[in-house]
Amino acid sequence: MDVNQSSSNIEVIEICPASFLFKVPKAGVSWILNPWPDISKFLIQQGLSFNGIFCSDLHMQKGVSCNLIEFPLLHMMFNQGMIFRRERPCLVGTLHQLHLASEGFRRGLYGFYDVSELEGCDLSEGEMHALMREIKGFALGERIKEADELLDLVPLVPLGEHPTPDQATNYRGLRIWKKGINVFGFEWQGEQVTIDCNLREGEEYTPPLKIDVKNIPYTLYQIIDTGEEDGFSQKSCMHTVIQWRDKIICIDLPMNVSYLLDKISVSRTEIDAVIFTHNHDDHIGELSMLLQMDKKVTVICPRIVWKSIVLKAATVFGMSADEFAGYFDYRPIRYGRENEIDYFGLRIEAHPSIHSVPCAIYRMRGIVNREWKVYSHLSDILNFHRCRTLIQSGHLSQKRFDDYREFLLEPATVKKIDVGTGFGNEDFSVHGSWKDFLADPSEHIVLAHIQREQLDETATVAVGQVAVAGSSRDISERLSHTYQDKYRERALKYLADYLFTLLEDNIKKGLIEESQIRAYLGILADNEIRLIQPNTPFLKMGEQSTFVDMVISGVGSVWIRKGEDLVRIANVNAGDLIGDMGVLQEIPRTASIRADTYMNVLRIPGPLFREAAILLKIFVPGAEGVLQKIWRHRDIVQGSRIFGHEVPVYRQNKIAQHAVEVGLKPGECIRFRGSHEGALFLGSAPESFRILVGDRELPQDRFTPPVFGERAFLIGEPDPYHAMAREKATLLKLDREKFNWIHEVPIFKLRLRELVERREIHIQRAEKMKQSMR
Numbered sequence: 001m002d003v004n005q006s007s008s009n010i011e012v013i014e015i016c017p018a019s020f021l022f023k024v025p026k027a028g029v030s031w032i033l034n035p036w037p038d039i040s041k042f043l044i045q046q047g048l049s050f051n052g053i054f055c056s057d058l059h060m061q062k063g064v065s066c067n068l069i070e071f072p073l074l075h076m077m078f079n080q081g082m083i084f085r086r087e088r089p090c091l092v093g094t095l096h097q098l099h100l101a102s103e104g105f106r107r108g109l110y111g112f113y114d115v116s117e118l119e120g121c122d123l124s125e126g127e128m129h130a131l132m133r134e135i136k137g138f139a140l141g142e143r144i145k146e147a148d149e150l151l152d153l154v155p156l157v158p159l160g161e162h163p164t165p166d167q168a169t170n171y172r173g174l175r176i177w178k179k180g181i182n183v184f185g186f187e188w189q190g191e192q193v194t195i196d197c198n199l200r201e202g203e204e205y206t207p208p209l210k211i212d213v214k215n216i217p218y219t220l221y222q223i224i225d226t227g228e229e230d231g232f233s234q235k236s237c238m239h240t241v242i243q244w245r246d247k248i249i250c251i252d253l254p255m256n257v258s259y260l261l262d263k264i265s266v267s268r269t270e271i272d273a274v275i276f277t278h279n280h281d282d283h284i285g286e287l288s289m290l291l292q293m294d295k296k297v298t299v300i301c302p303r304i305v306w307k308s309i310v311l312k313a314a315t316v317f318g319m320s321a322d323e324f325a326g327y328f329d330y331r332p333i334r335y336g337r338e339n340e341i342d343y344f345g346l347r348i349e350a351h352p353s354i355h356s357v358p359c360a361i362y363r364m365r366g367i368v369n370r371e372w373k374v375y376s377h378l379s380d381i382l383n384f385h386r387c388r389t390l391i392q393s394g395h396l397s398q399k400r401f402d403d404y405r406e407f408l409l410e411p412a413t414v415k416k417i418d419v420g421t422g423f424g425n426e427d428f429s430v431h432g433s434w435k436d437f438l439a440d441p442s443e444h445i446v447l448a449h450i451q452r453e454q455l456d457e458t459a460t461v462a463v464g465q466v467a468v469a470g471s472s473r474d475i476s477e478r479l480s481h482t483y484q485d486k487y488r489e490r491a492l493k494y495l496a497d498y499l500f501t502l503l504e505d506n507i508k509k510g511l512i513e514e515s516q517i518r519a520y521l522g523i524l525a526d527n528e529i530r531l532i533q534p535n536t537p538f539l540k541m542g543e544q545s546t547f548v549d550m551v552i553s554g555v556g557s558v559w560i561r562k563g564e565d566l567v568r569i570a571n572v573n574a575g576d577l578i579g580d581m582g583v584l585q586e587i588p589r590t591a592s593i594r595a596d597t598y599m600n601v602l603r604i605p606g607p608l609f610r611e612a613a614i615l616l617k618i619f620v621p622g623a624e625g626v627l628q629k630i631w632r633h634r635d636i637v638q639g640s641r642i643f644g645h646e647v648p649v650y651r652q653n654k655i656a657q658h659a660v661e662v663g664l665k666p667g668e669c670i671r672f673r674g675s676h677e678g679a680l681f682l683g684s685a686p687e688s689f690r691i692l693v694g695d696r697e698l699p700q701d702r703f704t705p706p707v708f709g710e711r712a713f714l715i716g717e718p719d720p721y722h723a724m725a726r727e728k729a730t731l732l733k734l735d736r737e738k739f740n741w742i743h744e745v746p747i748f749k750l751r752l753r754e755l756v757e758r759r760e761i762h763i764q765r766a767e768k769m770k771q772s773m774r
Contacts, residue, residue: 009188015042016206018061018199021050024188027172031090033184034197035068037255037285038231040075041208045234049080052090052152055097056197057159057182059317059754064205065288066197067316068255069101070108070281071231073151079232083140088152092176095155100315102147107312108280110135111357113144121304122334130397131304131358137395138356138430160764181761202567207256209236211263211469213534215598218486220245220476221366223375223414225446225467226260230420231282233451236260236469238282238379240416244346244366246486247272251362251377255285264470265534265554265598267573269648273298273343277379278359279309287313292747294651296329300343302350303332304358318757327746335360351407354382354396356430363412373475376442378408379418379449383433385426408436413475415442416467418449423456434459444473490552491602492525494575498550501654502618502626512616520612524604532556532599539593545582548609551575554599559592566592569638576649581631584610584619630656636732639684641705642751651745655682658739659732664725672709672719678736680713680752682706683729690724691762696770698762707755712736714743714752720763 011023019034021043031052032039043050056067069091077083091101112118112135118128136142147153154171157163159178165187168175175187182197199205216224227239237254241264248270250257258268268289274297277283287309290297299306306325314324333341333350340349346366353359361381365374384405390396420431434447434455445464447455452466460466499517506512529552532538539549541561551574558570558578572578572593582589583606613619618626633656637643643652662681664670669692670681683689683706691698691708698721708723713736734742742748 009191010186010193012193012195013048015039015046015048016208017203018066018197018205020195020197021048022186022195024174024186027174027188029090029172029174031092032072033195034066034182035072036064036066036205037068038071038208038237039068040071040232041234043072043075044232045208051076051080051082051087052092052154054184054197055091055093055101057178058198060288061199062204063288063292064258065255065286065316066205067101068281068285070105070285071255073105075232077150088150090152090154090171092154093156094158096158098147098153098155100318102151102153104312104315105151106145106147107308107315108357109150110139110144111279111308117307118304121307122302122332123304130400131352133395134354134390135357137390137393142395160761160768162765162768181758202565207259208234209256209259211236211260213262213597214264214470215531216243216264216470216472218243218246219474221368221373222472222474222476223416223446224264224472225416225448225469226257226264227254228448228467228469229451230449231255231280231285235451237285238418238448238467240377241266242346242364242375244364245344246489247344247346249343249346250274252277252283253286253289254282257286258289260469262555262597267551267553267555268293269573269575270553271297273300275299275348275362275377276301276305276309277353277361277377278305278355278357279312280357280380283380284309284313288317290746291317291327291750294648294745294747296327296744296746298329298331298343300331300333300341300348302335302352302358302360305360306330306332308358319753327749351404353378353380354387354390354401354404355380361407363407363410368476374412374414375475376410376412376415378416378432380420380430381408381418381432383421383426383429383431384436385433386429389427409440411440412442414444414446414473415440415464416446416448417464419447419455419459420449422450422454434463437463446473487529487552487600488525488602490574491529491550492521494550494552494577495521495524495602497575498577498650499616499618501650502657503616506617517616520616524609524612525602527605527608528603530601530603532595532601534595534597537592537594538599538601539579539589539591541590541592542588545579545587545589546606548577548579548583548604548606549601550577550604552600552602554595554597556593556595556597556599559594560590570649570652573648578649580609580613580627584613584627586610626657633657633659633661633732636682636684636730640682640707640732642682642707642755643748647747651748655732655734655739659734662731662733664729664731666725666727669722669724670708670731672712672722678712678716679709680734680736680739681708681723682732682734683708685729688725688727688729690726691721692724693721693763693766696766698759698766704758704762705755710752710755710759713739714749714756719759721759 013021023030030050033054053072076089115128115132156169157167163177168177177185179185184195186193222243224241226241227236229235239254240251242249310321310325314321335350337349340347349363350360353361362377365372387401418432419434421429421433446467447464448467553574556572557568559566630653637652637656686706711717711719
């Protein structure tokens with residue numbers, strides 16, 4: 001059956017690329033397959049109801065999380081009223097998937113289950129017991145419920161068991177089984193349907209949002225509204241970016257935050273730190289973005305908040321809590337003004353909010369023109385009416401409320417407030433109310449975390465402005481032209497990273513002095529900085545190569561022609577140098593590059609760049625220098641798919657520069673022993689290789705890249721297979737000791753980990769097939 005077709009018994013509706021609503025009305029089934037970020041917004045927009053959700057076999061597709069079940073489950077339970085009808089939403093998956101998914105959902109409901117889990121979080125014994133009383137005060141029935149009290153769990157046979165229709169799960173007469181990674185089979189009264197929840201070639205997930213692209217220049221201190229409302233509205237989730245001097249700081253990472261950042265022309269590579277408030281998906285739903293960074297991003301929040309995030313996120317990504325935490329540079333902050341921390345001159349103070357899970361609210365102050373300028377970020381918070389109700393029920397102390405209220409009402413230069421309590425909902429809402437801030441003397445107040453149509457007009461007259469995506473508040477009070485040198489400072493930093501990475505071997509060998517490199521840095525950086533408009537192809541395939549661009553800010557994409565089609569092969573982000581191949585080889589452009597957002601680029605004249613590259617010996621005309629080797633190897637690196645277009649170009653270059661070529665003849669195998677022990681091998685064409693376990697060939701699928709030796713390289717254990725060339729092939733060998741730095745790069749570590757998991761499934765299936773044939 002094709003999507004968006006129906007029979008008398010079964011209906012399949014494509015919600016968005018690779019996500020479906022599967023309906024069998026006679027079985028009472030209306031289930032979501034492949035829960036992308038904000039899938040609930042798609043369904044709300046399309047007027048579709050549902051009563052169950054599948055666990056995806058993949059944590060991510062093409063860099064986007066596709067296993068976010070929290071808001072779909074909450075939408076079913078509360079917005080659609082299932083919990084009030086005493087009905088439970090279905091959660092479908094293997095026993096292991098159900099355990100992880102239901103655990104993650106419960107962590108989002110409660111954060112913690114008992115006082116013992118709060119140890120080591122900078123709280124006194126009394127504070128720990130008080131926090132658990134608050135959590136239970138918000139809980140349904142004032143107690144922590146088990147997963148099967150909240151959800152109807154429907155187990156499936158794991159894919160590694162090689163399930164067949166005979167082993168299908170029977171749910172109200174509907175038979176369900178796994179047919180492949182993210183591919184599901186269904187049968188109802190003799191009618192069968194297969195649903196493939198994998199993105200096709202050239203297909204991508206696009207959020208259900210429509211926001212214009214903005215260009216927001218650097219200032220000394222500004223607050224940018226990147227998001228607006230909440231996880232159930234048809235607009236974006238609340239989100240804020242702080243630009244403090246040359247630092248870019250995100251407050252939270254809600255679902256689709258990559259899209260929100262693109263709309264203010266900020267590349268994810270520009271993010272220096274993230275301050276977290278709490279663990280709900282409309283605040284941490286795109287944590288996956290940080291896992292796909294080429295650096296460990298600094299995370300700032302209290303230990304109690306970080307632990308609740310780690311415990312939940314570890315279930316989403318199928319990791320241990322310690323392993324997940326290892327992807328970040330975590331810097332704890334204790335509650336209280338006396339414990340504020342200094343982040344490059346920005347003083348950050350945290351205070352415990354009152355919410356259904358542990359939550360922090362913040363004041364951030366920095367000196368501008370000899371006086372303190374303060375930004376208060378108050379989300380998520382609880383309206384004062386319900387706070388008083390919790391005091392009466394014994395779940396909240398009067399002193400706790402008084403301290404909380406005092407922090408909320410302290411004046412600020414700019415204050416952003418969660419005012420998500422709708423009219424008349426104070427008794428049961430878990431959000432703040434604009435009415436509590438009618439007498440707030442802050443200079444500028446921003447109202448957020450609420451759907452505009454639910455906000456009383458009085459709020460925008462008597463309290464503050466509604467958050468609008470792409471708006472900013474410059475609180476530095478400095479003329480803009482005095483801060484434009486920050487673009488040149490960034491250009492110098494990125495050029496230095498580029499040149500010193502290429503020349504690190506020659507520096508170690510004493511073949512070149514650092515002073516020589518720095519002299520050329522100043523010459524190259526002393527050129528025009530251009531602003532490129534969104535959707536502008538500023539390097540075009542086939543045109544004369546007359547300049548090189550260093551990307552300072554924004555996001556672009558690299559396109560080549562394959563047959564009749566244009567295909568995107570890489571993204572360009574801040575810090576990438578583009579156009580160098582054409583200039584140095586004096587050939588026409590071999591690819592087109594389009595600005596996807598506003599982009600600031602340093603435009604370096606081609607003759608100047610070529611002269612510097614030759615004198616620094618990174619390019620050797622008529623021979624193979626460092627850059628020629630990189631270009632030749634980079635095709636294989638990109639073709640490996642594991643280090644493809646989501647990986648910054650300069651990281652691809654570093655792999656290409658130091659990898660060693662290994663040639664294979666037809667029928668020749670890679671031996672993971674001797675000099676190759678522990679090494680990782682990259683190929684560029686999956687069809688060129690056979691993967692063998694003993695004498696049995698493993699099936700290939702679109703998700704398995706031509707990369708071999710991943711287990712030995714990542715965790716030091718032998719790989720239970722060998723790879724054989726079907727035809728003459730060239731591989732790149734990454735020696736484990738020389739490339740040990742890869743283990744510290746989040747995106748590389750994550751990609752290898754996913755490959756290890758995927759190969760394990762294929763090997764298990766092959767073994768089950770072998771047993772069934774005996």
